Amino acid sequence: MSTWSELYERARTEPGFIADSDEEFSLVYEWRDARGEVRAQRVWARYFEAWTTPMLEVRSAFAPADAMPAVDALVHNLDLPLGAIARHGDILVVVHKQPLEPITVEGVLFALRRVSMVADMLEAKRGVDRF
Numbered sequence: 001m002s003t004w005s006e007l008y009e010r011a012r013t014e015p016g017f018i019a020d021s022d023e024e025f026s027l028v029y030e031w032r033d034a035r036g037e038v039r040a041q042r043v044w045a046r047y048f049e050a051w052t053t054p055m056l057e058v059r060s061a062f063a064p065a066d067a068m069p070a071v072d073a074l075v076h077n078l079d080l081p082l083g084a085i086a087r088h089g090d091i092l093v094v095v096h097k098q099p100l101e102p103i104t105v106e107g108v109l110f111a112l113r114r115v116s117m118v119a120d121m122l123e124a125k126r127g128v129d130r131f
Helices: 004-011 070-077 105-125
Strands: 017-021 024-032 038-050 053-064 084-088 091-099
Touching (some): 004 024, 004 053, 053 105, 070 084
Antiparallel strands (some): 038 053, 084 091
């Protein structure tokens, strides 16, 4: 089991940590594309409560909202190994939500890395590295 404060303190030791607020932080991961070029991808973690349960939201942007028709995003959701595509304002994100308590801090860091990776793969398909 993990708490938000345990996760936040552990995340502070990760390269690319950015403190956004007491209930949100982000990390910037580096990935290599098919050509071996380094790409950067930012992923956010946010604490919230639902049904009196501590929850975690992980999200990473990958495209402007108009870059993918909504029907295509819904079809892509079935193929994603983790998370789902959602619209967040004027951008598309990969988002994953889960209860915080039953997972370990390392399990949360795994989700952060994987959501970042999925978003970066979707972004790389467009041939850009904006997010």
